[in-house]
Amino acid sequence: MTTVIPFGPQHPVLPEPVSLKLEIDNDVVVGVLPSLGYVHRGLEKFIDTKDYNQTTYICERICGICSALHGITYTRAVEKLFDVEIPERAQYIRVIVGELNRVHSHLLWLGLFADGFGFESLFYECWKYREAVLDVLERITGNRVIHSISRVGGVSRDLTKEQIDMTLKMLDAVESQVKDIEKVFVNNYTVKQRLVGLATMSKQLAYEAGTAGPTLRGSGNAVDVRETADWDIYKDLGFKPVVEKDGDCYARTKVRITELYESIKLIRNAISKLPNGEVAIPIKGFPTGEAIMRTEQPRGEVVYYVKGNGTKNLERLKIRTPTFANIPSLLLMLPGVKLADVPIVVLTIDPCISCTER
Template structure:
């Protein structure tokens, strides 16, 4: 929606591709009337890597490593969903213990991802002490990842047929101790984000995405759930161990940045609930089924990454190199919603509103 052409205060200003408040290179052309944004046009393509083409020149095992590098914060979700799509295509049955271990790992990554987004939000609000406190709490789960998997970002845990290794009771004891250390401080953090006057003044009533616009644009993840849409792949089409675990879909109907913040805050609590149930109920047994044949087939797989629904499609043939591998990431669906969120907002809030979709340019420009 462009600004009225006859307004003497109307002009265009760039936001990005290099900007102090944007995590990755993306360019917005903002149509501004005074200090109010009347329209926004997104220009992408600055970090295109051609990863889908690379995948069609590598074998199925090599692509496990490639897909984990599509995105850093959602790295496990991509490796997890890629493994599932190959298993669906080749009819591989994954052991039950591996399903539980995959679920545990996914929720550990979800906690760390949500905390990173909340920390950046505090930084953009000018609340630097809250930013540092949130990142300090996130370090507990970064240490968990390093201790359990040997890595802090790309965990390299999933593989076709299950997981690369098992986790023992000593690992679970360490995880339980870390959660007990994390939870009291996290509850204080939640209270600050939900009630502090500085935070509330900056995030309440801005970045509005009405429910009808959320439906029209097909947004996913916390962006959708913050606009009153109870959609979550873990509940709609349960995979791994999610169908055997009790947890709630966190939904808020405020449709603003505050609502999306509350969704992420309370999803961390649900992730902790899932982690504890997995540690309690995980069965004994093997953690991997080996791949023994490749035949022409095609399949899809879906999962709920921290940012929302991830979809993978594969088409195989008689060789170990796929004919086609394609993925759709949540940021791709959520980008268009920024056109609605930014409209009639202040220029000063543009970076803060952009952060509310937890954007990942790298995985969108695959």
């Protein structure tokens, strides 16, 4: 006989509200029904009242964790409508801030994840290290949470020598700290007992389920938007997608840890190759046509669709966030999992509900 148990919308491991109705048989999940709608803000409708420049601010506020990458994706989509190429220095600054965004997001997730399986000291360590990244982002952008760096036509602020030195110093420290926490996440007996072999998705299943980001790459799929033609700059920085083959919670964790090193490498390379010059160009007129822009956010691929009609307002803005792509995979991952492991499995998709519902 099965019992239905509600998981969420308020739950100790969930930073944001989402509800799963779990059908349980003998302590094992046999069915899942996700429910959304707790933080839907109607932002795609809200832009009707904002011009295309003001919409940048709306997009930056979709999420408090990957704010910079939302802004970058939106502005790049609108730049496609204008068919303009922004200055190279601005492109590099976007990469630096975007990758810093990924480092702090992954450290945030690792902390939440550690807390989720009851390792509180590890949670404190991850969040302590993350603070240094936020300090640098605050120094560079002037803001701690909503970084607000990208503008249509470039970036809002240049990088100074002092900010670059501060960033490099922070990266050295964080890289060494990540090595410390990596030992625990990857080698600790208890952590492995909780994660290895849990909620495994095969390569094909993860691909066909439309998953994105570390959830997709943790199952052996080398899919990363930073390899696409829209992001040629990453080729110059020596980017390689991080892939793990096992498809379980342990593999998804290892992807995020290794991506921290990859992002640190990318930031260092971007700083070493940072060209001189302007950081923005003036944009004249109003956008027309349609464009799709994709970016690899910390949780995976975000898709922006913009349609302009020659007025100051966009006719349509559509945003598909990575958690939106990853939630259906819970329908495939959770059946067969013990009730006690459900929080761990849900956390491994790094759910961001504010992004998902917009």
